[in-house]
Amino acid sequence: MDSSPLPTSTSHPRAGVVVRSAPASARRMHPGLLALAVGGFGIGLTEFVIAGLLSSVAADLHVSVPTAGSLIWGYALAVVVGAFTVTAVLSRRPPKTALLVLLILFVIGNSLTAVAPVFGIAVLGRVVTALCHGGFFGIGAVVAGDLVPKERRASAIAVMFGGLTLANVLGVPFGTFIGQQLSWRSAFWVISAIGIVAIVGVATLVPRLPAPPVAVGNQFSVLRRRQVIVSMLMTMSVFGGLFGAFIYVEPLVRNVTGYGQGAVPWLLVLFGIGLFAGNFVGGRAADRNLTITLRTLSVLLPIVLLAYALLAAWRVPVAVLLLVMGVIGFATTPAFQLRVMRFAGDAPTMASAANIAAFNLGNAIGSALGGLTIAAGLGWRSPVWVGVVMALIGTVVVWTNPHQQRAPHKAPSTDQHG
Numbered sequence: 001m002d003s004s005p006l007p008t009s010t011s012h013p014r015a016g017v018v019v020r021s022a023p024a025s026a027r028r029m030h031p032g033l034l035a036l037a038v039g040g041f042g043i044g045l046t047e048f049v050i051a052g053l054l055s056s057v058a059a060d061l062h063v064s065v066p067t068a069g070s071l072i073w074g075y076a077l078a079v080v081v082g083a084f085t086v087t088a089v090l091s092r093r094p095p096k097t098a099l100l101v102l103l104i105l106f107v108i109g110n111s112l113t114a115v116a117p118v119f120g121i122a123v124l125g126r127v128v129t130a131l132c133h134g135g136f137f138g139i140g141a142v143v144a145g146d147l148v149p150k151e152r153r154a155s156a157i158a159v160m161f162g163g164l165t166l167a168n169v170l171g172v173p174f175g176t177f178i179g180q181q182l183s184w185r186s187a188f189w190v191i192s193a194i195g196i197v198a199i200v201g202v203a204t205l206v207p208r209l210p211a212p213p214v215a216v217g218n219q220f221s222v223l224r225r226r227q228v229i230v231s232m233l234m235t236m237s238v239f240g241g242l243f244g245a246f247i248y249v250e251p252l253v254r255n256v257t258g259y260g261q262g263a264v265p266w267l268l269v270l271f272g273i274g275l276f277a278g279n280f281v282g283g284r285a286a287d288r289n290l291t292i293t294l295r296t297l298s299v300l301l302p303i304v305l306l307a308y309a310l311l312a313a314w315r316v317p318v319a320v321l322l323l324v325m326g327v328i329g330f331a332t333t334p335a336f337q338l339r340v341m342r343f344a345g346d347a348p349t350m351a352s353a354a355n356i357a358a359f360n361l362g363n364a365i366g367s368a369l370g371g372l373t374i375a376a377g378l379g380w381r382s383p384v385w386v387g388v389v390m391a392l393i394g395t396v397v398v399w400t401n402p403h404q405q406r407a408p409h410k411a412p413s414t415d416q417h418g
Contacts, residue, residue, distance in 0.1 A: 030147040033156055035201030036140045037163035039103055042194040043136055044167025046110055046129055047075060049175035049187055056184040061119040074123060075130040076360050083134025083357035084350075088220065090135060091349050095143045096208050100199060102132040102139070107195040114188035125188075134360075137164070138353025141337050145348075146209055151287055153341075158283025158334040165279045165330060169272030173265060222344045228351050230401050231340035234294075235355050236362035237394035238301065238336070242329035244366020245305050245387025246271065249322070252380045256312045267322055274326020282331025286338055291403040293335050298398035300328050302391040309384040333359075339403055366390055 050057070050071050058068040090098035106129055113125030137160070144160045145153035178187040222228055253259040253267060285293040304324050311317040337355060344351035369390075370383025 029159065030156070032147050032202075032206040033144055033159040035198065035205040036099075036144055036160040038194065038201050039099070039106075039136060039140065039198035040160050040163030041167050042163075042191055042198050043106060043129075043133055044164035045171050045174065045194065046106075046188070046191045047133070048168055048171025049191065050075075050126075051171070052173070052175035053179045053184040053187060056179045057122065060184065061116070061122060063119045067119070071122065071126050073364070075126050075133075076364050078127045078130030079133040079360045080357040082131030083138060083353040083360075086131050087135040087138055087350055087353040090139070094208060094210065095139050095146075095349075096202065096206050098139050099136065099143070099202050099206065102136045103195055103199045103202060105129075106132045106136070107192050107199070110188045110192040110195060114185045114192065134353045134356040137161070137356045139349055141352045142341065142348045143206065143209065145338075145341065147207070154286035154290070154334040154338045155280075155283040157337050158279050161279050161330075161333050161337075162276065165272070165276040168275050169269060173269070220350060222351050223354055225343060227343040227401065228340055228354075230397060231336060231343060231351075232355055232358035234298075234339075234394055234397050234401075235336045235358040236365065237390050237397060238298065238332055238362070239329070239359050240362035240366035240369075241301065241305065241387040241389070241391030241394060242325065242366075243363040243387075244370045244390055245308065245384040246322075246325065247363075247367045248370055248374065248380065248383045252312060252384070253318060256380050257315055257318045258313075259315065259318075267319060270319060271322045271326045274323040274328075275330040276326075278327035278329065278331035279333055281327065283334040285331065286335035290335060290338060290342075294332065294339070294398050294403055297328055297332050297335070298391075298395040301325075301332075302388050302395060304328055305384060305388045305391055309381050309388065312381050312384070342404060362390075 054065055054068045054071075057063075057071065058065045061068070086102070090101060093101070109125045109127075109129030109132070111125075112128060113122050116122035116125060140160050141157050144156040148156040175184075175187050178184075178190065249267065249271070250264050253264065254261065259267065282293065282297070304321060308318070308321045308325065311321065337352060340351045340355045341348040366383075366387060369386045373382035373386055374380065376382075
């Protein structure tokens with residue numbers, strides 16, 4: 001780390017543009033990161049808030065609660081689709097322009113949900129919003145990394161994802177409170193207002209970086225690189241394990257641990273606090289040593305999930321373990337995002353967005369498998385065992401693959417992408 005008090009000149013990682021960066025010892029946050037975090041908070045809020053509003057939505061739009069639940073899983077599927085399609089459409093635009101377009105669509109989607117006269121319009125609004133999700137976090141992660149010196153890229157990515165983790169802590173309680181005090185529609189109007197704040201922030205605080213020089217076809221071709229695929233498998237297995245174990249926490253803590261209904265929101269807050277803290281801890285650790293960070297976390301996660309399964313009948317250990325699960329699980333987020341961007345080389349945008357899709361796909365797989373084990377009569381702990389297995393798969397993948405590109409050799413046949 002350079003201890004010189006003078007600023008240093010660095011080349012822009014994608015277009016050869018020389019920019020002035022602060023010395024590595026300076027820890028002042030670039031204001032553009034705050035704007036990205038606000039956008040991440042709004043997008044995360046719209047993803048999580050619906051869980052506390054399902055009954056109100058179902059009653060108002062005259063559908064069953066299970067039907068209203070499609071607003072959750074449909075959103076997740078649309079995130080996967082949008083991560084590839086919308087990102088591809090915007091990949092040749094300057095990143096700032098792309099982010100503004102995505103945030104405008106985000107506001108339109110939430111406003112559409114808020115005014116929906118029938119259930120189908122509400123679904124359409126959710127789909128429009130979800131299509132922005134992968135592209136915003138994918139492009140935003142690349143922009144965040146470009147706003148800071150190279151040795152602080154994971155920490156910068158963590159700042160942006162900090163908005164998402166904060167939304168996880170506040171999303172369900174916020175939605176439930178607004179729904180009880182006003183209406184479920186009011187929650188989506190508030191989220192739309194947050195989107196407008198994010199638009200203003202990105203427009204004024206994020207610098208205008210050059211458009212990626214890589215053609216759309218080459219952006220997609222990066223997804224064929226072995227280590228980019230490996231990064232996505234890591235993300236799918238680790239987060240599938242984490243959220244597969246967590247998604248059925250309410251019936252587990254009530255039927256096995258013995259907590260009352262009133263304790264459930266506080267347990268969810270504990271897990272959310274863990275996500276928030278782990279995100280920043282993982283970012284700083286990944287900046288110091290990506291390999292050690294990923295290998296350590298990939299071993300710790302299945303151990304914690306195993307303890308969660310074995311001690312599920314004990315109240316205090318369960319509360320502590322939910323906090324620790326959040327810390328360890330989400331500490332991998334900036335690390336995985338940095339890894340996939342490293343191996344993507346000169347086409348990081350599509351790879352970054354694809355990794356967000358892998359995140360959501362892993363969640364869906366883990367949740368679905370956990371639901372199948374419950375339906376098969378294997379008990380409320382069975383999703384946690386599914387999580388342990390998926391996390392162990394992630395451990396194997398993490399430990400059997402490199403986490404930085406090999407140094408180039410003189411031989412022309414050397415593979416630069418692992």
